[in-house]
Amino acid sequence: MSDRRLPRLLQSPAVVLLLVWMLIPLGMTLYFSFIRYVLNNLRRPEWTTPSLSNWRGLGNYEFVWGNKDFLLAIQNSLLIVCSILFLTVILGILIAVLINKAFAGRGIVRVLLISPFFVMPAVNAVLWINMILDPVLGLQGLAVAGINELIDGLRTMPLLGGFFNLWPELTPISFRATQTSAYAVIIMVTWQWTPFAVLIFMTSLQSEDQQQKEAAILDGAGAWNQFRFLTLPHLARPIAIVVMIQAIFHLSLYAEIEIVSRGNGNKNLPYLIGEFANNNIGAASATGIYAVILANIVAIFLLRMIGKTLME
């Protein structure tokens, strides 16, 4: 008997650790979200220590819900997550189908393509916002300046000059403004996560039924119809998984937002929690619970899908 119980016991360290990791901080967040708790308040010093006598019920949740930054953060979170999902899935499918067939140097192409995924998020953000997207010193700024100079030169041409005179002077886009910094985040995260989508779709395409495909070719199905009626249905499941995994990751996007748009109004939920946590812990906790709920909506679907394949 004991030799069957011992192996089961071996699970317990991992289970206990994860249980503690999940329950204690989350329990505290839940508790703080129902009380008044601020780090600094000279008029009401009793609020600076967490205690049940400062019970606020759903007050923090109402306060956060009514806060205009909260709506903004939700909107921004959704804009960022949805844009990234859309772009990575489309690009991922196109690239995966493109490199699915053998060609010269496919191994190297794969290695080049996957590389962005391993770049640490902080480096990704610093690299893009400074060296590539900066309107003056980045490649964007240099490219725009170069094109303007070129057009300027062409204006002096004898005949075509008049045509080039009609061209407007290009102005570089600043990616540090409130709205455009969200685009910068979308660009850099799409760059980083498209390789992930490609990798997953490519893995899945390897298991596509080749006989079915050959039969379709014999029946005279064109490339588009093959893609539309065979490949795309085959990819349905991997697409769903890529969407859900990315949704969970990107809802808690932090380093990129922090680096690109610190203090310029472009916030997402994790960033807003960080801001609240500088003083108003009750509000930070309530926002945290909202974030948990949002992530759970996605997670439930994902877990169901994974659970189905688990014991196969």
Add this chain to the structure above:
Amino acid sequence: MAIVAQSSKTGRVSRATLAWIIALLFFFPIFWMVLTSFKTDADAVKPEFLIWFTPTLENYVNMTENYDYWRFATNSVITSVFATLFALAVGIPCAYAMAFNPSRSTKDVLMWMLSTKMLPAAAVLYPMTFLTKSLGLFDTHFIIIVVLMLINLPIVVWMLFTYFKEIPKEIIEAGQMDGVSTWGEIREILIPLAWGGIASTALLCFIFCWNEAYWTVRLTTTDAATLSKLIEGNRAPEGLFFGRLSAVSAAAVGPIVVLGWFCQKQLVQGLTFGAVK
């Protein structure tokens, strides 16, 4: 038939060309970072030195002086290595039990473990800061190791479980017949058999630890600060330090990108929890 073959040949060539162009475009930012790292700070922002410039190693030589790179890199190595080792130490027995002595609850336990991974970290930001500060663990290697281990433990258990499941049960049971202890089974039979799977799990866990950028930024200031924190702290060089910032960034991501090339396959399994094969 000849026409079909010919057109498909030009099709093949143009496909290959397009694939190469896309791959090079995706790699370009990394290439650009590495290229810039060989320019002086002054040259890095001058259009005339965009591609033709006198390469210099100055930025790499001065990395210690400019950024104290090695201190942060050492912290990254220490925290990532120990977090990975501890995750394996806890994860291997757990996955062993789940794969070879499954109970009715095994599936639920696995799913529950995954669900902990889906909690947004920011939700527990303040409690974690509060706890680590009041326990005197803020900005210590210990807390970073513990947190990195815990956030990666579900993936580690999950990946090991899928590898262990491939091993025929009979081999393990034969060991039991011979009277080998449970610990002996793990050490003498399981680990040698699943060595490849354990190694790729460790590699992937190490990469995730190295790149982690929430807790390593929020729970450290100086002593235990990792490379993520270093880069985050130098986020806005305003063009003055493109050269040196590129060098330190390239040094921070270079080893990991190379490691990543070796575990593409495992990445799919590790990140989709075995749901895409």
